[in-house]
Amino acid sequence: MSIGQMIKLYRKEKGFTQNELAELIGVSSQAVSKWETDAGMPDISQIVPLARALEVSADKLLGLVDSDTDEELVRLRKDIGYHNISFEEGEATRIYNLAEPYFSAHPTNSEVAFICLESLTDLMASGSVDKTDAQLVSECERYANCVFRYETDADQICKTYYVISRAYRLLGEEEKATKTLEKLPRVFGDKTYWEAEFAFADKNMMLALQKCKESFAEKARFVSRCIRLARMISETQDGNNGLSYQVALNEYMLNIINAFLSGGDYMPFRQTYQKISLLCQMVSQYTELGNANRALDCAKQLVKARDDFYKCHKDPSNKHCLLFIEGDRDGEWHLTPEIIDEYVSYAMDKLKTFPQFEKDLKLI
Template structure:
C-alpha cells in the first residue's frame, strides 16, 4: 500500500478530518490532501509525528513511540519555563507547539503545556492575548476527548476557570458536566460561579454541603486509622487518633456528642475507669443535642431532616443497654457510678440485670 493510502486509511480509523490532522501536525489541510492523493510526500521529519498521531504500531523503522516518559515531560516543562523567563512568550509558545506536534498523542505533555502557558498569561502581559487564549482553549478542548477521566477533568477545570475569568458564566457551567455529580470539585466550582454571579445563598449552601461531606469523609478516615492502631496494639497512636476525631468534630461544629464519643472506645481499650465513666456520662448528657449541627452557624443555609424525640429516646436506651454489657464494661462493675448508670437503664427500659437474674 502506498504511503498516501496508509495515511488515509489510519486517519479515517482515528476519525480525524484532514483539517484536524493538519492542525495537530502543524501543516495545512491542503498538504494532507496532497499526501493522500500521492501528489507529494510528507517531509521526512514529519514521518515519526504522523506515525504517532495515527498510532501505527507497526512502523518500527521510525522507532514509533506514542508517549513521553514522565522524566522527559518534566525536562520539556523545565525548558519551557526557562524560555518564558529568557525569551518572549510568542517564541516560547512556538517552541512548545512544535514539541506537542512531535508527540500529538502525549496528553500529559499537552495538558502541562496548556496549564503552564495559561498560568503565565494570567500573571503577565502577553502580546496577542486573545489569540493565545484561544490556542490554549483549543488544547483543553482537544483533551476533553481523552479516554482518561483525570485528563478530561483537568482540561474541563481549565476551561471553567478561563470562562469564569472572562465573565462568561453560562459557558463555564457547561464544562461542569465533565465532572461526576459525586465529585466535590464540581460543587466547589459551581459554588464559585454562584458567588461571582450574585447567588450568595446558593454559594453558601454548596460550600456548606462540601464542608459537611468532608467532615464525614475525614471522620471515617480517622476512625479507620484508629482501628488499624488498635489492631497493631499501638495504644499511643490510637489515643492520639481518638483525640483527633474529637478535635475534628469540634472544628466542624458537629456538637458535643461527636466530640466525646471517640474517647469512649479508647477508654475501654485502656481499661481506664475514670476516663470511661466521665466519657459515658458526657455521651449520655449530649444525646439530646446529637443533632446540634443543625443549628450551627456553619451550616445555616442547609436544610436537615428534623430528628424525632422518640429516636433520641431510643438511642439513649440503647446506649444504657450497651453500658450494661459486662463483657465490654465489666472492668467497671465495682464502680458506684457504673452501677448508677445501670440503674438508669432500669428506669428507662423497665428492667435491670438483677431483675433478669431473679
C-alpha cells in the first residue's frame, strides 16, 4: 500500500474527516486529499505529526513494517515480559541483550528503543557496563532520540525524559539531567517528585520519602485553594436547582479532600478544617433536600474529622505538619477548636429535623 492509502486507512480507523486530520497537523484539507489519492506526498517533516495524530508508528505509516517484523516484535515482547525499572543486574542484562539486537535491525522502533534505554540505565546504576561514559552518553541519546522522533504516545515520551535524565545523572551530567527534566510537563510531576523517583531508583528510600512529602505538600496547597474557590462558586447558586448543584459540587470537593487526607505526616490542617466546614454545610443542604440518610452520614464524618483534628492539634509533634508551616496559616490557630465545635453543634441541630435519628444523635 502507498503512504496515501495508509493515511486514508488509519484516518478512517480513527474516525477523522480529511478536514479534522488537516487541522490536527496544520495543513489544508486539500493537502490531505492529494496525499490520499496519491496526487502528492507529505513532506518528511510531516510524517511524525501525522503518525501521532493517527496514533500509529512512523514505520507503519510508511509501510515499512512487514508481517515478519510484527511477529518478531510479538516474540520479543513475550520474551521480555512486563518490565519496569529493574534493580536486578541479571534481569536488566537479560532484557538489554534481547532488545538491543532487535533495535540494531529496526532503529526506528521507539518501543524497543525505550526498553534498551531503560535496561541500559539499570545496568549503569549497577556499575556493570564495560563502556566509557562518552560511549554510554552516545548510546543512551541514540535510544532517547529514537523515542522523541518516532513515538506518538505522550506518556512514553515523558517516561523517556525521566529515564534519560536519570542516565545523565548516573554519568555525572547534572546540567543535562536538569535541563532534560525541565522538559517534562508539570502534569506528569514537578521537579521534586522526579527527584523522589531518582532517589527511589537509587534505593535511597528516606530521601525518596522526603521528596514525596515535599511534592505532596505543594500540590495539597494548590488543591486547598481550588476547593476554597469552588465552594465560593457553589454558594452563588440559588433556588432548588442551585442547591442540588451545590451538593453535587460539594460531594466532588469532599472526594478530593479525602484523597489528600491520608493521616499521619500528611495531615494538612487547612484541609481538615475545610473538610469540617464542608461537611457541616452538606448536613444542612441534605436536610433541606430531605435526604435524611446522607445528612446523617455527613454528620458522622464531621464528628470523625473533628476528632482527627483534635488528635493532631493536641500532639505537639504533629503541630507543624506539611501544610501548616510558617507563612501558610489559615486563620488564627488558637481559634480553630472553638469554630469547629460551632460547626458540629450547628450540624447536630439541623439533624434534629429528622426525629427518627434521635437515638443516632446520642451515639455520635
